[in-house]
Amino acid sequence: MRAYQIASYDTPPELVDIDLPPPATGEVRLAIKACGLNFADLLLARGRYQERPEPPVTLGMEMAGRVEALGSGVTTLAVGDRVAVYNGQGGLAEAANVPAERCVRLPDAMSASHAAAFQVAYGTSHVALEHKARLQAGERLVVTGAAGGVGLTAVEIGALMGAEVIAIARGAEKLDIARKAGARHLIDSESPEIREQIKALGGADVVYEAVGGDLFTQCFRATNPDGRILAIGFASGDVPQIPANHLLVKNLSVMGLYWGGYLAFRPEVLTGSLARLFEWYSEGRLHPQISHQLPLEQAGEALDLLRQRKSTGKVVVTM
Structure with a gap:
């Protein structure tokens, strides 16, 4: 079978x-x-991710498809079942062996492309906003990278939970996508005085921060007393340093979230979250955004879209 993989962390x-x-x-x-x-x-392709499996490694952390064979002891699935799975690797291939316990059956109406675009992005945002930050209806939620793979789902879920969403993204086109997902206020990430713009809207009660660098600092300084800041990622490559004295004075909470990490110590958090998300999808309340869909032969181009920040929502590779 064909697979898109790295032979070592020093080779493409x-x-x-x-x-x-x-x-x-x-x-x-x-x-x-x-x-x-x-x-x-x-990050995984360069050996810079939290997990560093021994090469060769087939890239692709989340996938969807159909069960075609069972290992011994598997009783919860049958050949022919349509499932999605987060496996951490192996998705950019024509087939993979994955733990049965990680597989989630798909709603009949969900396409494989939607399923492959669903778990990490929606799961990250839902666990972050509901389980970690305890976002409440009426609170003001700031989302950075608001047109990206996870950011756009945070906008959509935040609005669904009743928050007043402030979306920060680069350029009018990306901001319009965030607006259609439920953002009430839009801020261009290239504009000056982002802190002042957030403060003028009433400040942030919860910040969903996936960019890092100066943008994290601007949002941090615009967070209201007793606010919660979610550190989701650092797409800018700049990991911010947090002044602990400011946390004390303003009674702020900064919380990190690595969605996949829950598999090791509290998998029920993820399974419960995914059950709710699939329910919302079946009810027509969630609408995955896929900006690009490419065949396996163009997996390198698909990854370049992420690297160059040319995508909105998710990029999906099909077999």
Whole structure:
């Protein structure tokens, strides 16, 4: 089968032919139909992600497809089931062996592309806003990178939860996408005095921050007393330093979130969140945004769209 993988962390990924063994105990073989890309895939390819598996590594953290074989001991799934799975790797391939316990059955109406674009982006935002920040209806939510893969879902879920959403993104086109997802106020990330613009709108009660650098600092300084700041990622490459004395004076809370990390110590947080999200999708309340969909042969171009920040919402690779 074909797989897009790195042979080492010092060499670029390439499309290669590999053999896939039968699924092991507790695993299923998934015929992959679509793989959703994430900024973390870029970090993993360079060995800069939180997890650093031993190469060779097939890229692609989340995928959707159809079960085509069962390993011994698997009783919760059947051949032919349509599922999505977050596996951390293996999605940019024609097939993968994945743990059955991580597989989530798909609603009948959900396409493989929507499913592949769904788990990490919507899961991250829902766990961040509901489980971590305890976002309440009527609170003011600031979202940075608001037209990106996770940022756009934070806008959509925040609005669904009743928050007043302030979206920060680069340029009129991206801001309009955030507006259509539910943002009430729009701020261009290239404009000056972002802190002052947020303060003029009443300040932030919750900040969903995925960019880092100066933008984090501006939002931090615009957060109201007793506010909560969610550190989601650092797309700018600049990890901010947080002045602890300001946390004390303003009674602020800064919370980090690594969505995949819950698999190791509280997987029920993710399964409960995904159950709610699939329910909202089935009710027509969530609308995944896929700006680009490319075939496996163009996996490198698909990753470049993320690297160059040319995408909005998600980029999906199809098999």
